[in-house]
Amino acid sequence: MISLFPALIKTVQAYARHPDPRVAAANVIALLVASNQPFYPFYLFWLVSPDITPAWFTFLSTPFFLAVPAIARWNTVAGRGLLPLAGIGNTVLSTWLFGAASAVEIFLVPCGVLALLLFRPGERWAGLALTALAFGVFLGLPDAYGPPLARYDAAEYAALARLNVISAGALTAFVALMFSGLLAQAEQSTDAAGDKKAR
Incomplete structure (x- = not known):
């Protein structure tokens, strides 16, 4: 059983791998969320x-996160776009399941951040459209969800909100660190190219 673990890791790494660093980043983040x-x-x-009844319905979004690398092999823009889109859809579903008092809408923040980071200047229309969708959902749907599937008392809602805020913050920080690493790699490549020209 233990011997299967390294093989599984290699399979996941191969599935996430892509020559385009932005696509590879989207793949890793999608698989991390899933x-x-x-x-x-x-x-x-x-x-x-x-x-925990509402939590089981959140698995409806799992196939979409898992599909990001596969879709990206077919079309890189569609694959990258699927990641924030799946996140927005999962956030809408979770807000209906748990209620706005759960603060689960905070996950729209990393969705919007991802949408802005995953696309190049020539693809900016896709990133801006997805970011606008995330903020549109936040601004336009608060009163449209109806009663949540489960109801919690004030202390439980406070604990749930804390869990969601910490989770969304950790995800946003992971995204920032990943793209900071990509930026550092790009700067090193630029410096190396400059050194070669100077010789």
Whole structure:
């Protein structure tokens, strides 16, 4: 069983790999989100409430996150666009499931950030459209969800909001670190090219 783990890691790495660094970043982030989704019901149970019924419906978005690398091999713009789009869809679903008091809408922030970072200047229309969608959802849907699937008391909602804020913050920080690394690599390549020309 243990011997299967390295093989699984290699398979996942091969699935996420792409020569375009922005696409590779989208693939890694999508697979990271998908791999964390199975743990959400446990976090909910340990930190919020034994009523984790709504959490099972969040798995409806998992196939979309898992499909990002496959779609990106077919069309890189579509693959990168699917990541923030799946995140926005999952956030809308989760807000209906848990209610706005859960602060789950905070995940629209990393969705918007991703949309702005994943596309090049010539593809900026896609990033701006997805960012506008994220903010449009935040501004336009607060009163459209209706009653949530589950209801929690004030203390449980406070714990759930804290969990979502920490999770969204950690995801945003991971995205920032990943793209900071890509920027550093690009700068090193530029410096190396400049050194060669100077010789």
